[in-house]
Amino acid sequence: MTNIEVTPGMFSSAETKPSLKTPITLVAAALVVLIFFGFLGKTGDISFVWSDKREAIQLPPFIVNSMFFCTLVGAALLLIGLLSIALTIRGGKTPVWLIAIYGLGAMMALLGWLATEATQGVQMIFILGNTLVLAIPLIFGGMAGIMSERVGVVNIAIEGQLLTGAFVSAILGTITGNLYIGMIAAMIASGLLSMVLASLAIKYLVEQIIIGVLLNVLVIGVTNFLYSAWVDDDSINLNFPGTFEKLPIPLLSEIPVLGQVLFNNRITVYLMFVLVPLLWYVLFRTKLGLRARAVGEHPLAADTVGINVGRTRFWWVTIGGMVAGLGGASLTLGNVGSFGREMSAGLGFIALAVVILGRWQPIYVTLGALLFGFTIILKVWANQVSPGIPVDFITMVPYLVTLVAVAGFAGRVKPPAASGQPYVKG
Amino acid sequence: MKLEVKNITKRFGTLVANDNISLTLQPGEILSLLGENGAGKSTLMNVLYGLLQPDEGQILIDDKVQKFSGPGEAMAAGIGMVHQHFMLIPVFTVAENVVLGHEPTGKVGNLDLNAARKLVKKISDRFGFDIDPDAKIQDLPVGAQQRVEIIKSLARDAKILVLDEPTAVLTPQETDELMEIMRGLSKNGTSIIFITHKLREVQQVADRIIVIRQGKVVSEASPKASAGELASLMVGREVDLNTSKKAAKVGVETLVVKDLTVLDDRNQQMVNGISFSVHDGEVLAIAGVQGNGQTELAEAILGLRKIHSGSIQVAGQDLTKSNVRQVLEAGVGYIPEDRKKDGLVGDFTIAENLMLDGSFGKPFAKGVQIDFAKRDEIAEKLIKEFDIRTPSATTLAKQLSGGNQQKVVVAREMSRDLKVLIASQPTRGVDVGSIEFIHEQIVAARDAGKTVVIISTELDEVLSLADRIAVMYRGRFVGIVDAKTTREKLGKMMAGIAA
Numbered sequence: 001m002t003n004i005e006v007t008p009g010m011f012s013s014a015e016t017k018p019s020l021k022t023p024i025t026l027v028a029a030a031l032v033v034l035i036f037f038g039f040l041g042k043t044g045d046i047s048f049v050w051s052d053k054r055e056a057i058q059l060p061p062f063i064v065n066s067m068f069f070c071t072l073v074g075a076a077l078l079l080i081g082l083l084s085i086a087l088t089i090r091g092g093k094t095p096v097w098l099i100a101i102y103g104l105g106a107m108m109a110l111l112g113w114l115a116t117e118a119t120q121g122v123q124m125i126f127i128l129g130n131t132l133v134l135a136i137p138l139i140f141g142g143m144a145g146i147m148s149e150r151v152g153v154v155n156i157a158i159e160g161q162l163l164t165g166a167f168v169s170a171i172l173g174t175i176t177g178n179l180y181i182g183m184i185a186a187m188i189a190s191g192l193l194s195m196v197l198a199s200l201a202i203k204y205l206v207e208q209i210i211i212g213v214l215l216n217v218l219v220i221g222v223t224n225f226l227y228s229a230w231v232d233d234d235s236i237n238l239n240f241p242g243t244f245e246k247l248p249i250p251l252l253s254e255i256p257v258l259g260q261v262l263f264n265n266r267i268t269v270y271l272m273f274v275l276v277p278l279l280w281y282v283l284f285r286t287k288l289g290l291r292a293r294a295v296g297e298h299p300l301a302a303d304t305v306g307i308n309v310g311r312t313r314f315w316w317v318t319i320g321g322m323v324a325g326l327g328g329a330s331l332t333l334g335n336v337g338s339f340g341r342e343m344s345a346g347l348g349f350i351a352l353a354v355v356i357l358g359r360w361q362p363i364y365v366t367l368g369a370l371l372f373g374f375t376i377i378l379k380v381w382a383n384q385v386s387p388g389i390p391v392d393f394i395t396m397v398p399y400l401v402t403l404v405a406v407a408g409f410a411g412r413v414k415p416p417a418a419s420g421q422p423y424v425k426g
Numbered sequence: 427m428k429l430e431v432k433n434i435t436k437r438f439g440t441l442v443a444n445d446n447i448s449l450t451l452q453p454g455e456i457l458s459l460l461g462e463n464g465a466g467k468s469t470l471m472n473v474l475y476g477l478l479q480p481d482e483g484q485i486l487i488d489d490k491v492q493k494f495s496g497p498g499e500a501m502a503a504g505i506g507m508v509h510q511h512f513m514l515i516p517v518f519t520v521a522e523n524v525v526l527g528h529e530p531t532g533k534v535g536n537l538d539l540n541a542a543r544k545l546v547k548k549i550s551d552r553f554g555f556d557i558d559p560d561a562k563i564q565d566l567p568v569g570a571q572q573r574v575e576i577i578k579s580l581a582r583d584a585k586i587l588v589l590d591e592p593t594a595v596l597t598p599q600e601t602d603e604l605m606e607i608m609r610g611l612s613k614n615g616t617s618i619i620f621i622t623h624k625l626r627e628v629q630q631v632a633d634r635i636i637v638i639r640q641g642k643v644v645s646e647a648s649p650k651a652s653a654g655e656l657a658s659l660m661v662g663r664e665v666d667l668n669t670s671k672k673a674a675k676v677g678v679e680t681l682v683v684k685d686l687t688v689l690d691d692r693n694q695q696m697v698n699g700i701s702f703s704v705h706d707g708e709v710l711a712i713a714g715v716q717g718n719g720q721t722e723l724a725e726a727i728l729g730l731r732k733i734h735s736g737s738i739q740v741a742g743q744d745l746t747k748s749n750v751r752q753v754l755e756a757g758v759g760y761i762p763e764d765r766k767k768d769g770l771v772g773d774f775t776i777a778e779n780l781m782l783d784g785s786f787g788k789p790f791a792k793g794v795q796i797d798f799a800k801r802d803e804i805a806e807k808l809i810k811e812f813d814i815r816t817p818s819a820t821t822l823a824k825q826l827s828g829g830n831q832q833k834v835v836v837a838r839e840m841s842r843d844l845k846v847l848i849a850s851q852p853t854r855g856v857d858v859g860s861i862e863f864i865h866e867q868i869v870a871a872r873d874a875g876k877t878v879v880i881i882s883t884e885l886d887e888v889l890s891l892a893d894r895i896a897v898m899y900r901g902r903f904v905g906i907v908d909a910k911t912t913r914e915k916l917g918k919m920m921a922g923i924a925a
Contacts, residue, residue, distance in 0.1 A: 285536050287529035294515050294526050301513035304477070305527030305578075306498025417516070 023088050026102060027081035033106060034074030037113040041067045046112040047121030050257050057256050066116040073109040077102055107374070110397065118385040127377055128261040132269060133335055135366075135373030137162060137344075139272050140327025141351030142358065142365040143279055147320030148194075150283065150360060151313045152296040152418040156212025157197050158324050159348025160219035161190040165328020167223045170339035171231065173241035179333050182241060183268075186329040187322040193219070194321020198314045205422040220342055227341055235338070243337045244268065268334030271326065272366075280362040292316055296416035299423040309423045324348075360415060371398060427453055427488055427504055427585040427617065434483035436469055443469040444480070445641040451586065451617050456608060458632035458649075459621045460660055462857045463828060466641040467621045468510070471588050475507045476500040498527070506579025510591040512571050514578075516564035520557055521546050524578050549577045553610055568715075569600035576607065580616075587611065588619045593627055597715045598885065598917030605631045623660070625653045661858045671869045674893045677706030680877040681727075681846050686736035688719070688726040696722040698901035699736070704846075709868070709878040710906075711892035713885065715920055719901040720881045721763060724850045727879075728760045729753040741845050754783060757845030761835055761852050763881070765828075769835040772824030776816055777805035779823045780838050804841075812837035813863055829860030836864055840871060847871055850881040865891060885913060 046066050050059040080102045084094040115122045141158045148155035165186035173182025197215060200206040231238045244266040253263040283289035292312060294302040299309045331347075332339055350372055358365030379395045429451040436444040443466045451457050461467045472478040474485060476494030485492045487503055494500040497507075514523050521542040530541035546559040555573045563571060572592060579587055589608070593601045608618055608631055622628060628635055628649065635647040637659045645659055657665045681704040688697035696719040704710045712720055725731035727738055729750040737746045740756050748756070762768035770779050781790045781801050789800050805819040814833045816826060823831060832853070840847065849868060853861040868891060872878050882888050888895055889909065896906045897919035904919045 281536075287531055287535075287537050290518075290522060290526060290529060290537060294518070297515045297517060298513070301515055302526070304475075304497045304507070304509065304513045306496060306501060307527050308496075414517075 020085065020088055022094060022099075023081060023084035026084050026094075026099075027078065029106060030074055030077035030081045033070060033077055033109045037109050038067060038071030038074045041070045041113060042116040043067055044117035046116050048108075048112070049121040049123050050125070052125050052260055055256070055260060056254055059256050061121060064112075066112060069112055070109050073105050073112075077105050077109075080105075107398075110378075110394075114382050114389065114394070115385040120385065122385075123381075124257060125260045127374075127381060128257075130377040130380075131370060131373040132261060132265070133373075134376045135369045136268055136272055136330045136334060137327040137347050138351050138354060138369035138372055139276065139366050140323050140330060141348055142354045142369050143275060143362060144320040144324035144327070145352055145355035146279065146283075146360055146362060146365060147323065148317045149355060149419050150296045150416055151292050151316040152299060152416055152421060152423070153198065153201055153313055153317050154208045154212070154420040155194075155197065155317065155320065156209055156352070157193065157215040157219075157321075157348075158351050159344055159346065160212075160216040161193055161321050161324035162328040162331065162344040162348045162351075163219050163223055163342065164193055165190045165325035166331045166343055167226070167328070167339050168325075169329035170239050170241050170332040173333055174238055179241055179244055183326065183329040183333060187325040190325025190328060191318050191322040194318045194324075195314075197321070198317040201317075201422065202310050202313050205424065208420055208422075216348070223339075224341055227339070231339070239338050241333055241338065243335065244333055266330075266334050268326070268330035272330075275323065276362050276366050283362070293416070296418055299418050299421075303423075313423075327351075356415070375399065429505075429586055429617065430486040430489070431470075431474065432484045432486065434470065434473055434480045434485075436466075436473055436478060436480050442641050444473065446483075447638070447641070447643050448483075449636055449643065451619060453585075453617055454612050454615045456612050456618045456620055456631055456633045458628045458635045459619060459638060460623065460625075460628055460635055460647075460656065461621075461638035462623055462660055463855050464857065465638045465660075467638055468590060469641075470638070471507065471590055471619070471621060474500065475505060475588065501582050501584070504583060504585040505588065506582060506584025506586065507588040508572065508575040508579065508590065508592055510594060512575055514563045514571055514574060517562065519560050519562055520566075520574050520577075521559040523563060523574060524559075524581050528582060545581055546577060549580050553580075553607060555607075568595045568717075569597070569603065572596070572600075572604070573607070576611075584616070586617045586619070588621070590621045591623075592620070593622065593624060595716060597920045598913065599921055601627065625656045628656065629653070657858065665858055665862065671891075672873065674709070674872065675707045675875070676893075677708075677875060679703045680706050680741050681879065682737075682739040683727070684737045684739075686723070686726060686738065687734040688722045688731055689734050690722055695734075696901050697726065700901075700903055701736075702896060702903065702906065704877045704879055706877050707872060707875045708893045709872050709880060709891050710894050710896060711880040711882060711888040712896045712898055713882060713888045713916060713920060714898035716883050718898045720850070720883075720898055723898070724760070724763070724848055724881055727753070727848060728758065751786070754842075757843065759839035759842060759844045759847045761832075761839055761847075761849040763850035763854065765831050765835050766824075770823045770831060772822065774823055775820045776809065776814065776823055776826070776834055777801055777819040779834050780805050780808055780841075783838060783842070808837040808841055811841075812867070827857070829856040832856050832864065833860060836867060840867060844871070844876055846877045846879070848879045848881070851883065852880065853882075853884075853887060861887075885916060888916075889913070 044066055045063050046069060048062040050061065051057070080098060084098070087094055111122045111127065141162055144158050144161065145155055168189040169182040169186035172185040173179045176182065193215060197211050200211050201208045246264055246266055247270070249263040253259045255263070283293065291302065291307050295307060295309050295312045303309050328344070331343060336343070351369070354365055354368040354372065357368040375395045375398050379391050382389055382391050382394050431447060431449050434444050434447045435442065447470055449457070459467050469478065473480045476497045476499055479495070485494070492503055494503070515526070521539055524546050525542040530538040532538045543559040546557065549555070550557045555577065557570060557573055557577065563574065566574070576587070592604060596604060605627070608620065612618055620632060632649045635649060635656070637644050637647060637656070639660065639662055647656060647659060683703070684701050686697055686700045687695060690696045698719070700723065702710070712723070714720055722731060726733050729745065729748050729752065733746055737744060739745065740758060743756050745753050745756055766772065771782070781804070784790045785796070789804065790797060802819060808814070809816060809819060812833045814837065815830050823834060826834070836852070852864055852868065856864065868878060868880065880888070880891055892909045894906055894908055895911060895916065897904045897916060899920065899922040904922060904924055
């Protein structure tokens with residue numbers, strides 16, 4: 001019989017080892033920039049063009065030797081990466097702003113390397129402006145995803161809601177001649193679609209993933225049918241809405257670079273500027289948000305303090321659907337100017353991925369969506385400035401880096417605990 | 427506030443969970459509702475709290491008839507409830523949990539968390555709870571979480587507090603603290619309904635005791651009644667609270683565990699360099715509050731969980747890197763702590779559940795095919811031998827009561843040729859009759875010369891079965907002591923303080 005001598009507090013509580021995945025990825029990517037873009041890079045000059053010809057204030061382009069610039073940036077990135085390793089080993093976390101600086105640096109190096117000796121240079125306004133516009137449907141889709149997952153409903157049907165919004169806004173915008181009516185109709189239509197999802201999932205407890213997939217297939221089928229049977233024959237009168245006017249905001253739009261990128265846009269972009277912070281505020285600073293998150297984390301606990309779980313879920317999912325409809329409208333009325341077959345092209349599914357990437361936080365999800373917007377425009381632009389380059393490979397790079405970096409975050413934030421689980425009383 | 431429950435009946439299908447139950451609760455009174463698992467106590471309280479609607483009967487508060495269609499209305503009427511499984515949101519702070527559902531708001535409809543913090547502080551200080559309003563629930567120990575639940579009810583001006591099996595997850599010290607809290611509350615005029623099946627606690631704190639059996643109020647008892655009297659009221663017949671056993675005839679060392687370290691799913695060290703050995707013909711009981719690594723220890727021995735370092739031997743055979751099947755074939759039997767999750771397949775019949783671990787060869791398999799005749803024959807035999815109360819061997823496991831389900835698991839594990847039996851919480855959620863039976867089986871296995879390891883959070887069970895007791899705290903053994911060690915000393919060890 002053994003007696004072990006023990007004093008209180010002798011046992012340390014269980015410890016988790018900090019993950020080195022993120023810092024190591026940062027270092028590896030920095031080495032790629034340093035070696036391939038820097039030491040083994042191109043010898044010519046890069047010209048970063050900051051101003052549009054139409055702007056009042058013209059900034060001179062920034063011209064720099066490619067090898068020198070990429071070596072410098074690569075070294076700075078390496079430094080951040082090493083710093084991050086040191087921080088992690090000491091048990092700290094790498095601050096998000098440092099990773100943001102890193103991302104910005106890596107982006108500049110990639111753009112610069114691609115556009116070395118290209119006559120048009122790196123057109124910053126074109127790239128950033130398009131990144132934003134292309135990201136808008138993804139951001140709205142992502143917000144819809146947050147709104148439903150935060151209350152515990154998995155919404156696979158975002159794809160279908162985007163497509164519904166795109167279709168309805170284009171057709172009704174054309175028929176009525178008023179794009180705002182088109183936009184509102186898109187929100188209503190997608191909201192109704194969400195009500196189907198919400199009531200089947202909440203009231204009738206149908207498996208959420210299955211309803212989502214079915215709704216997507218249904219919307220693709222219906223829009224394709226209507227498009228070929230009706231719309232396509234009379235495009236001029238049915239599917240020719242055009243886009244919203246650009247509304248430059250006085251003064252703000254005259255700020256160099258940022259003014260053009262952020263404040264000379266269509267209404268859909270401005271709505272995003274309002275919606276994202278608003279959703280953050282509601283979720284984390286109001287009682288509505290507290291209750292919604294409670295329902296998504298522990299519905300029974302919410303029920304025992306008198307919160308109506310079913311009703312909360314229903315309205316958050318429905319309003320989320322309206323936001324996704326707005327995303328659909330921003331695809332047509334905010335960018336392309338008409339509806340095309342299956343034009344959502346998987347954006348709804350990317351939005352779901354972005355929700356996870358952004359850890360169910362509106363601000364992070366927006367940043368994630370912008371990254372995807374950037375890769376879309378990068379593909380187009382890289383082809384123009386350096387023809388012959390393996391474009392698909394280049395566009396893969398930001399995804400790869402993000403994927404591995406996020407694997408490091410993964411342990412930190414968990415999804416809403418009751419996501420995807422129906423709530424049955426009693 | 428005076429509460430009256432009149433003639434409440436609640437049925438689930440053909441099962442009558444509450445049969446014409448009536449009781450009254452005076453202001454400031456601690457009323458204990460005593461009954462076995464499945465007697466209908468929780469159903470009655472869920473009716474009282476508006477989570478369930480009664481089929482018949484009335485609830486009166488201060489002689490006024492109340493109708494609660496949801497917990498919100500019950501709370502508004504002054505009833506607060508601390509559930510057996512806490513209704514707290516792990517990722518929220520204490521303050522957020524306390525105000526959830528009746529949040530104070532600022533000028534623009536924003537959440538006023540400062541007001542919430544003040545409210546928590548006020549109640550916490552008044553009763554000496556020592557709770558930080560900004561702590562996240564998931565970082566708090568269980569005892570503190572329970573106090574948050576009580577604060578939650580008090581913050582809503584609850585005059586009647588229902589505590590549903592509140593001590594199930596507490597250390598003996600925390601239990602004593604809770605009793606103090608209950609007395610303090612009742613002095614301040616709060617009435618308390620205290621639901622439990624633990625006799626000792628009832629005797630300590632209750633003003634009055636109501637015993638419920640099979641959905642009916644069977645009698646009212648005084649807290650001065652002896653434990654034996656209360657137990658027979660609860661079960662409906664004489665019960666022997668002590669398992670009698672002969673002195674252990676200790677044989678050779680059979681189970682040897684050396685420097686065992688095991689990680690959980692989140693890579694936290696749950697078992698931290700434990701060494702021990704158990705002999706033939708002896709029961710080692712591993713005591714401790716839930717969540718101190720007992721689950722991981724048992725899973726590691728069975729081969730369900732990867733071993734980080736250290737070794738495990740059974741009868742000289744090294745099982746450190748073995749898979750579950752190899753461990754079972756080495757003669758280890760395992761009664762898992764959660765029979766519904768790990769012990770049974772609810773949608774399988776009893777006969778099928780009884781052969782779950784024997785599908786590889788004899789006696790259940792004939793070549794690639796199951797020998798159905800043999801299976802049914804063995805099932806009939808085990809049902810008789812282990813007193814499994816069931817209409818037939820083809821009844822689905824999920825239709826049995828907790829005690830009979832547990833007997834199915836025990837029958838399956840103990841009918842094999844065992845060297846070592848590991849039983850995790852062998853009687854959790856089981857009626858008293860089945861507890862007696864299972865305990866007898868465990869002692870019989872010991873007397874037959876098997877090596878037995880019991881993992882239990884119930885001190886009563888540990889004390890009545892063990893030959894030696896190991897107390898586990900944060901992944902280590904605080905000590906291994908003999909079975910005559912006092913309850914107080916064991917309680918201290920469970921809180922990590924060495925003997």
